[in-house]
Amino acid sequence: MSNKMTAFSGVQPTGNLHLGNYLGALKHFVSLQKKMECIYCIVDLHAITTFQKPEALKSNILETTAGFIASGLDHEKSIIFNQSSVSGHAELAWILNCVSRVGWLNRMTQFKDKAGSDKEKASVGLYIYPNLMAADILLYKATHVPVGADQKQHIELSRDIALKFNNDFNAKNFFPLPEPLIPKKISRIMSLRDGLKKMSKSEESDYSRINLKDEADEIVKKIKKAKTDSKPIPSDEKELMKRPEALNLLTIYSDLTNKSINDVLKDMAGKDFSHLKTNLSEMLVEKICPIGKEIKKMLGDSIFLKEILKKGREKANIRAEENLKKIRDIVGLI
């Protein structure tokens, strides 16, 4: 087995990138570039597991690409492309559909959440989505997968699939078992309206999230309206853990300022939330607005964005075909 480290991750082009995507994923994608070879994918085949309007999907693919670059990804250094342009993802997904087990998929909590109460009506794609995700990772024999905490179960499934493939086909260590890289401090940013719900692209209220494209005045307004409780900021981390909205705002602030939660609490204990909100808005405007500006600028140059995807696809395809050749042979396909 080659011990070269390769990172792979994917983001769905299903709408506005938000602060959760940035702090939970993109920021870490950027820093990993210094440590290993990185492959970052706009996972359009995952997006269509729930219906997407075709024109919106096309523009969201370009917007997610712009979000990657504006957040600091280097398209010369890392491979950046959209999933459907490398057909090996779909081919390996089929092979892995035959390795993965129905019982394993039945345990996936994201399917249960997304399919809602009427599971009979969910697309088959939504159900087998984790197998496609395993294919994304294993197609490049990726060793590390930077993601937010919501994806942990899917990475564990990818490891199970890799191990079963290696065992079933007597191909010891053929697929490395991918390691999830989940940020410790900020694995899950919560909605600004409900501290128990994840900040998400699909949440109806735009007040629930900070989008990377938000203008400064929108950010200030959203933070002002963010839900809090009526007590002052606590001095003690244990008490903070029991107050989800306070915990969320303070965690975001501590991440943006690179200070520990304890240090932030030392500064802010006893003060009321308006104090935190003023400081938090300032930090967000400083860190997020330049990214938003850059995204908007790039959206005016779709040729540049398409060129990035084309170069990425060429590089990804070479890697994918090399591995697929071996995989077909191992499975017995001629």
Ligand code: AMP
């Ligand atoms: P998605 O937007 O669901 O395609 O997610 C893209 C990446 O962002 C994945 O690594 C997710 O785990 C991460 N992510 C999405 N929402 C959040 C959130 N609210 N907090 C932390 N990470 C998130």
Ligand code: TRP
């Ligand atoms: N399922 C991930 C999400 O919704 C996106 C994704 C698809 C992914 N393929 C991947 C993440 C491979 C990491 C590795 O966020």
